[in-house]
Amino acid sequence: MAGGETVGIVGETGCGKSTLGKAILSILPPRTRVTGHLLFRRTDLNTLDREALRRLQGEEIALIFQDPMTRLNPLMTIEQHFLETIRAHQKVSKREALERTMAALTSMRVPESRIRNYPHEFSGGMRQRIMIALALVLTPSLLVADEPTTSLDVIVEAQILEILQDLKRNYRMSLLLITHNLGIVAEVCDKVAVLYAGKVVEQGSVTDIFARPVHPYTRLLLQSIIHLDTKELRSIDGQPPDLLFPPSGCRFHPRCPYAKPVCHEKVPPLEQFRSGQSAACLFGKDFV
Ligand SMILES: Nc1ncnc2c1ncn2[C@@H]1O[C@H](COP(=O)(O)OP(=O)(O)OP(=O)(O)O)[C@@H](O)[C@H]1O
Numbered sequence: 001m002a003g004g005e006t007v008g009i010v011g012e013t014g015c016g017k018s019t020l021g022k023a024i025l026s027i028l029p030p031r032t033r034v035t036g037h038l039l040f041r042r043t044d045l046n047t048l049d050r051e052a053l054r055r056l057q058g059e060e061i062a063l064i065f066q067d068p069m070t071r072l073n074p075l076m077t078i079e080q081h082f083l084e085t086i087r088a089h090q091k092v093s094k095r096e097a098l099e100r101t102m103a104a105l106t107s108m109r110v111p112e113s114r115i116r117n118y119p120h121e122f123s124g125g126m127r128q129r130i131m132i133a134l135a136l137v138l139t140p141s142l143l144v145a146d147e148p149t150t151s152l153d154v155i156v157e158a159q160i161l162e163i164l165q166d167l168k169r170n171y172r173m174s175l176l177l178i179t180h181n182l183g184i185v186a187e188v189c190d191k192v193a194v195l196y197a198g199k200v201v202e203q204g205s206v207t208d209i210f211a212r213p214v215h216p217y218t219r220l221l222l223q224s225i226i227h228l229d230t231k232e233l234r235s236i237d238g239q240p241p242d243l244l245f246p247p248s249g250c251r252f253h254p255r256c257p258y259a260k261p262v263c264h265e266k267v268p269p270l271e272q273f274r275s276g277q278s279a280a281c282l283f284g285k286d287f288v
Pocket residue numbers: 011012013014015016017018019020180197198199243244
């Protein structure tokens with residue numbers, strides 16, 4: 001993805017969206033085997049040592065999670081959270097750290113006067129804004145947001161998405177937005193990658209993929225919104241597979257209406273079917 005771009009990662013529950021986000025931040029459990037390359041400004045994150053990774057996290061790449069309460073310490077004030085985060089990464093005076101804290105809170109429209117409050121004194125929407133401000137206080141160039149608005153009501157969700165859009169424009173920050181809500185992707189993202197069973201099955205610009213999806217899974221995801229008038233991605237027959245025992249060949253074959261015998265054996269490569277749009281389907285050309 002390019003600087004300032006927003007990329008959406010979509011897929012049903014259990015497809016590996018959060019795992020992908022955690023892999024980028026190198027916070028998967030220690031015994032996880034990560035294959036492939038995680039390129040950030042031409043550096044493969046898989047090759048960095050712990051210290052280099054720690055520096056990169058927070059300063060260059062930040063992650064926000066779905067449930068802010070799991071990340072905020074109930075015994076610490078908002079001010080203490082910010083000071084601790086800033087000082088873990090940078091040697092700055094308390095005064096400067098406080099100035100940055102105020103600027104980050106203001107950019108997320110959290111009143112400065114509430115800096116001495118504790119997390120439980122805020123509403124869910126406010127807590128999520130504080131979490132985002134905490135991720136932004138070190139001005140990262142990439143923000144990975146894992147379902148940042150799922151637990152919030154629609155109005156608060158819309159406000160937070162609007163603020164994220166503003167921030168992205170102002171800071172030229174790239175945003176990787178993990179969501180199961182295709183409506184949000186259509187509204188907010190420039191590009192989208194569709195995950196199925198831990199693999200990207202289609203990627204491209206939001207305009208192309210919404211207008212002319214190639215992969216049968218993407219097509220079903222999009223149809224499920226239109227037919228059921230829902231933004232939840234849970235209306236395709238069957239379930240995503242257990243990733244400990246993924247299906248052979250194309251992982252989507254047990255649920256694919258177009259599956260042929262070869263699909264049980266051959267793993268489809270991610271191929272370009274149109275300029276800037278690729279999909280992993282052995283019969284992709286039939287759907288172009
Ligand atoms: N590439 C992968 N290879 C092997 N296992 C994986 C992979 N990606 C995810 N998993 C496993 O699949 C399970 C579900 O993954 P994950 O939590 O990332 O899904 P998700 O798409 O974020 O789901 P949800 O929408 O419910 O948050 C996890 O237990 C994870 O360990």
